[in-house]
Amino acid sequence: MNTWTLLAFALWALFMRYLPQIFKFVELQRFSRTLPGPTVGELIANVKKGQILNWLKELRLQHGPVFRIWFGKDLMVFFTTPDDIKQLLGNNTLLSKSRNYQLVEPWLGKGLLTNSGESWHRRRKLLTPAFHFRILSEFKEPMEENCRILVSRLRDHADGKPFDIYPYITLFALDAICETAMGIKKNAQMQSDSDYVRAVQTICRILHHQSFSFWQRFNFLFNLSAAGQKRNAALRVLHGETNRVIQIRRKQLQQAKAEQETAQQQEDNDVGSKRRLAFLDMLLLAQLEGNGSELSDVDIREEVDTFMFEGHDTTSSAIAFAISLLSKHADVQQRVYEEAVELEGREKESMPYLEAVIKETLRLYPSVPFFSREVLEDLQVGQVTVPKGASVSCLIYMLHRDPDSFPDPERFDPDRFYLNENQLHPFAFAGFSAGPRNCIGQKFAMLELKCSLSMLLRHYQFLPVADHQPLPLAELVMKSGNGIQVRMQPRP
Numbered sequence: 001m002n003t004w005t006l007l008a009f010a011l012w013a014l015f016m017r018y019l020p021q022i023f024k025f026v027e028l029q030r031f032s033r034t035l036p037g038p039t040v041g042e043l044i045a046n047v048k049k050g051q052i053l054n055w056l057k058e059l060r061l062q063h064g065p066v067f068r069i070w071f072g073k074d075l076m077v078f079f080t081t082p083d084d085i086k087q088l089l090g091n092n093t094l095l096s097k098s099r100n101y102q103l104v105e106p107w108l109g110k111g112l113l114t115n116s117g118e119s120w121h122r123r124r125k126l127l128t129p130a131f132h133f134r135i136l137s138e139f140k141e142p143m144e145e146n147c148r149i150l151v152s153r154l155r156d157h158a159d160g161k162p163f164d165i166y167p168y169i170t171l172f173a174l175d176a177i178c179e180t181a182m183g184i185k186k187n188a189q190m191q192s193d194s195d196y197v198r199a200v201q202t203i204c205r206i207l208h209h210q211s212f213s214f215w216q217r218f219n220f221l222f223n224l225s226a227a228g229q230k231r232n233a234a235l236r237v238l239h240g241e242t243n244r245v246i247q248i249r250r251k252q253l254q255q256a257k258a259e260q261e262t263a264q265q266q267e268d269n270d271v272g273s274k275r276r277l278a279f280l281d282m283l284l285l286a287q288l289e290g291n292g293s294e295l296s297d298v299d300i301r302e303e304v305d306t307f308m309f310e311g312h313d314t315t316s317s318a319i320a321f322a323i324s325l326l327s328k329h330a331d332v333q334q335r336v337y338e339e340a341v342e343l344e345g346r347e348k349e350s351m352p353y354l355e356a357v358i359k360e361t362l363r364l365y366p367s368v369p370f371f372s373r374e375v376l377e378d379l380q381v382g383q384v385t386v387p388k389g390a391s392v393s394c395l396i397y398m399l400h401r402d403p404d405s406f407p408d409p410e411r412f413d414p415d416r417f418y419l420n421e422n423q424l425h426p427f428a429f430a431g432f433s434a435g436p437r438n439c440i441g442q443k444f445a446m447l448e449l450k451c452s453l454s455m456l457l458r459h460y461q462f463l464p465v466a467d468h469q470p471l472p473l474a475e476l477v478m479k480s481g482n483g484i485q486v487r488m489q490p491r492p
């Protein structure tokens, strides 16, 4: 066989190898022509501008409630109406995350957020009891202890001068998740800065750019780039910290187990029920006792990475945006304050007005502004049949701005939830997602938000900063690009 014949044969083999993908791509191309959406040029221009959420808002106005975007060779169809979101989130076969989430895997691996299939199902079943309301009751005290530290760290700023409250809130939220779900004291609030928090911010920014970039989606090219090197440096900090947390807790647990086994048994018998375990203890004991023998050290680290990230970045965002909104709406702030005084100590129970304020905050500034699934079988959503191989995205940022559900959608009005929640479409609000892959930390988040906001309001009055408008950015979790500027004065 001469060289030309060999070359022709190799090309033919290559062509045959990729033939199914080529057919699939042609089919997706044909389907995508039936939906409105921007060109690749528009995508590149808007990624450069860096205002993705504003652009998605424009696309919704320009193209209507369903539109599509090509991210390189990946086709994503965006949905924005409550009926369509209901179909997507209520579909028990649509549980695999889209290929976008692979970008986060060097960091979070196959933790609960990124995992799919049987492995996700088993892990979700294992972890669900760690967020049961009974164990959450035990979290209230360490959460409040950290709220008190936050209140005292903020005291120097209670002078009516503008400052950015966001860094204080993230350190508080990091301490809260470490001390509750992980069972270790981190004391991040005692420092002015945290390498871990900084690395989270860096990696979120880089991953956001990578997910919207054409060439950065090729791992080989990305790893060679400056952004790739920066991501790897951030990963070393992040994994170093989670490994440290696991090691500390594992040691504590082994010691405690040896010392207290008998005493605990006695205590359990007295109460007549088994003590519930916090998140990390549950993983470590499952591994130690072999009843979760499939859990390797890497598996545990992936879950700790996932929960440390999801458990602090989302709540920081929600607390900070809530404070920003309250600073601009003195009447709402006064009502929350009165309720916080009246119901002090009862944060585990219902605080109806504060809960409405939290939902209204998450409506305008959803911590997770969109999330997506991979379509593994052709999927009917409303009038659209999305073919296998495409992805679908729930664009929560625009679902929450649907004027049919929320008239005058940009207006902050907690009464939408306080007075009229029963009249809302059940899927008009989906800040915590819904269905089998909803937010496992929803109750934890609500408790942390209620404890922190009510305690802050009992101590301080928040005042607006003229001309400061938060700039929402969709960096995995929504952040404000120009910080959360407020002014504060002590309550009498």
Ligand code: HEM
Pocket (backbone or CB within 6 Å): 112, 113, 114, 124, 181, 306, 307, 310, 311, 312, 314, 315, 318, 362, 366, 367, 368, 371, 372, 430, 431, 432, 433, 436, 437, 438, 439, 440, 441, 442, 444, 445
């Ligand atoms: C205001 C706070 C929070 C909001 C708005 C929020 C929102 C969400 C949303 C929308 C999802 C679905 C994401 C997707 O499908 O890609 C999600 C999933 C998840 N959240 Fe949260 N979250 C919050 C707090 C928390 C906390 C405090 C934790 C942990 C303690 C947590 C852990 C998770 C995990 C592990 C998942 C993946 C669940 C699965 O796929 O089975 N979240 N969250």
